[in-house]
Amino acid sequence: xxxxxxxxxxxxxxxxxxxxxxxxxxxxxxxxxxxxxxxxxxxxxxxxxxxxxxxxxxxxxxxxxxxxxxxxxxxxxxxxxxxxxxxxxxxxxxxxxxxxxxxxxxxxxxxxxxxxxxxxxxxxxxxxxxxxxxxxxxxxxxxxxxxxxxxxxxxxxxxxxxxx
Amino acid sequence: xxxxxxxxxxxxxxxxxxxxxxxxxxxxxxxxxxxxxxxxxxxxxxxxxxxxxxxxxxxxxxxxxxxxxxxxxxxxxxxxxxxxxxxxxxxxxxxxxxxxxxxxxxxxxxxxxxxxxxxxxxxxxxxxxxxxxxxxxxxxxxxxxxxxxxxxxxxxxxxxxxxxxxxxxxxxxxxxxxxxxxxxxxxxxxxxxxxxxxxxxxxxxxxxxxxxxxxxxxxxxxxxxxxxxxxxxxxxxxxxxxxxxxxxxxxxxxxxxxxxxxxxxxxxxxxxxxxxxxxxxxxxxxxxxxxxxxxxxxxxxxxxxxxxxxxxxxxxxxxxxxxxxxxxxxxxxxxxxxxxxxxxxxxxxxxxxxxxxxxxxxxxxxxxxxxxxxxxxxxxxxxxxxxxxxxxxxxxxxxxxxxxxxxxxxxxxxxxxxxxxxxxxx
Ligand SMILES: [Mg+2]
Numbered sequence: 001x002x003x004x005x006x007x008x009x010x011x012x013x014x015x016x017x018x019x020x021x022x023x024x025x026x027x028x029x030x031x032x033x034x035x036x037x038x039x040x041x042x043x044x045x046x047x048x049x050x051x052x053x054x055x056x057x058x059x060x061x062x063x064x065x066x067x068x069x070x071x072x073x074x075x076x077x078x079x080x081x082x083x084x085x086x087x088x089x090x091x092x093x094x095x096x097x098x099x100x101x102x103x104x105x106x107x108x109x110x111x112x113x114x115x116x117x118x119x120x121x122x123x124x125x126x127x128x129x130x131x132x133x134x135x136x137x138x139x140x141x142x143x144x145x146x147x148x149x150x151x152x153x154x155x156x157x158x159x160x161x162x163x164x
Numbered sequence: 165x166x167x168x169x170x171x172x173x174x175x176x177x178x179x180x181x182x183x184x185x186x187x188x189x190x191x192x193x194x195x196x197x198x199x200x201x202x203x204x205x206x207x208x209x210x211x212x213x214x215x216x217x218x219x220x221x222x223x224x225x226x227x228x229x230x231x232x233x234x235x236x237x238x239x240x241x242x243x244x245x246x247x248x249x250x251x252x253x254x255x256x257x258x259x260x261x262x263x264x265x266x267x268x269x270x271x272x273x274x275x276x277x278x279x280x281x282x283x284x285x286x287x288x289x290x291x292x293x294x295x296x297x298x299x300x301x302x303x304x305x306x307x308x309x310x311x312x313x314x315x316x317x318x319x320x321x322x323x324x325x326x327x328x329x330x331x332x333x334x335x336x337x338x339x340x341x342x343x344x345x346x347x348x349x350x351x352x353x354x355x356x357x358x359x360x361x362x363x364x365x366x367x368x369x370x371x372x373x374x375x376x377x378x379x380x381x382x383x384x385x386x387x388x389x390x391x392x393x394x395x396x397x398x399x400x401x402x403x404x405x406x407x408x409x410x411x412x413x414x415x416x417x418x419x420x421x422x423x424x425x426x427x428x429x430x431x432x433x434x435x436x437x438x439x440x441x442x443x444x445x446x447x448x449x450x451x452x453x454x455x456x457x458x459x460x461x462x463x464x465x466x467x468x469x470x471x472x473x474x475x476x477x478x479x480x481x482x483x484x485x486x487x488x489x490x491x492x493x494x495x496x497x498x499x500x501x502x503x504x505x506x507x508x509x510x511x512x513x514x515x516x517x518x519x520x521x522x523x524x525x526x527x528x529x530x531x532x533x534x535x536x537x538x539x540x541x542x543x544x545x546x547x548x549x550x551x552x553x554x555x556x557x558x559x560x561x562x563x564x565x566x567x568x569x570x571x572x573x574x575x576x577x578x579x580x581x582x583x584x585x586x587x588x589x590x
């Protein structure tokens with residue numbers, strides 16, 4: 001391994017996350033590329049603008065976006081057509097909202113452990129709780145850590161531009 | 165410090181990627197087909213156990229697989245590429261000294277670990293990759309890359325919940341090499357394997373114990389290097405440095421069915437050229453020459469009548485401009501196209517690549533080049549945000565409806581790279 005490579009990586013791998021033991025982000029703290037011309041006085045303070053990705057995701061490698069269908073979680077402020085941010089690296093604890101796979105379908109519900117077993121509970125009185133009595137019945141796929149909503153839901157529109 | 169390498173290999177990678185988003189397929193046979201749904205290129209263990217062979221033509225097995233309830237997928241490289249990147253990112257947390265060897269394999273430097281920690285570390289790595297990405301991996305550890313490969317093969321044969329094999333002491337290595345056929349040793353090609361077999365060298369232990377002189381004489385330095393690696397002295401270093409920029413870039417695809425009209429081939433070629441020049445700019449290079457090639461099939465069903473033809477042109481100055489490359493590609497195509505031929509494949513190769521910083525700018529065209537650069541940057545950004553189909557030239561046509569588009573009747577969603585194809589949940 002070349003010396004300069006190691007140096008660069010030491011600078012690169014600095015941000016750690018205490019509970020998972022691994023670095024959460026690859027933060028480039030300092031970039032030394034030299035360009036011709038007058039140096040900007042802000043060079044040493046260079047920083048990226050705030051980024052919603054880093055706000056929502058602690059573990060990009062384990063983070064997945066899922067589109068919500070229906071209103072079963074409406075009282076937890078998760079609405080039809082919202083996106084939920086799912087972190088697969090987290091193990092669900094009672095009370096978490098989770099993405100679960102039950103009876104051949106993905107579902108978003110609140111995971112609740114009770115003395116008689118595990119439940120997936122909706123946040124809408126119109127829907128029933130699901131009791132998961134064995135691992136074959138269902139499993140937690142990941143923990144929902146956030147919800148993203150756009151007021152102007154344009155994701156269905158065709159994004160194709162044409163130039164000729 | 166003891167030199168120590170790990171080879172981490174994703175189990176049935178393509179099939180595993182599909183399963184992450186289709187948990188009901190856990191424990192069921194899954195296969196993935198090659199481009200154009202031609203043949204089988206990946207199998208889950210359950211599919212292997214049904215006797216489904218690698219490379220088998222899909223149409224021959226279609227009925228059998230349907231009866232057996234095998235889940236069939238067209239290859240979804242967009243998905244596999246993203247899942248591969250995720251796996252690599254998890255691995256990087258264990259050490260930055262990592263070499264991505266292929267889409268589903270990475271070598272890692274484990275020299276920094278204490279010997280007694282290697283197994284627990286490997287198990288932790290497996291668990292974390294599985295928990296975070298849903299992809300099962302096997303881990304093989306040894307004092308050289310070649311022995312790490314040997315260890316990994318054996319790790320795969322273990323029970324599914326283990327998947328870790330560490331080779332440290334001499335007797336373990338001895339036993340592992342006895343169990344490994346010489347043709348399965350990393351770096352031994354089919355021809356050498358056959359020759360070794362013929363002189364009674366069947367397993368890796370026997371190969372390792374051949375006299376170095378004989379190996380060097382008959383299998384050159386690379387063969388000798390493999391023997392030394394099997395003996396435990398590390399000769400092949402980790403190539404952790406960034407992959408050197410490629411010397412030339414090629415994009416080509418077979419058509420869904422033979423095509424005989426120029427406009428349809430133009431559409432396909434233009435799409436390939438756009439993709440190819442995107443790759444070119446991504447590696448920050450300019451191309452000095454462009455080649456277009458065509459594969460023709462005169463008689464259906466007789467692959468021996470296939471033949472390639474190609475034509476090249478040198479560009480007036482090295483370029484990364486899509487519009488210019490498109491002009492050249494389509495002009496070359498027009499020169500080659502013959503009415504009445506059955507074309508089955510078209511491709512484009514960009515060559516004589518030079519890094520952007522070495523490009524000799526034609527001083528009379530600086531202004532023009534800057535404009536081009538700006539346009540290309542805008543295009544790349546748009547495509548990154550909205551996908552490759554977002555910005556198209558009229559000549560590319562509509563991929564979906566045309567004959568040249570590849571067959572992928574069993575394509576899964578791009579769950580992680582396209583907003584409109586995300587996983588859905590109630
Ligand atoms: Mg593999």
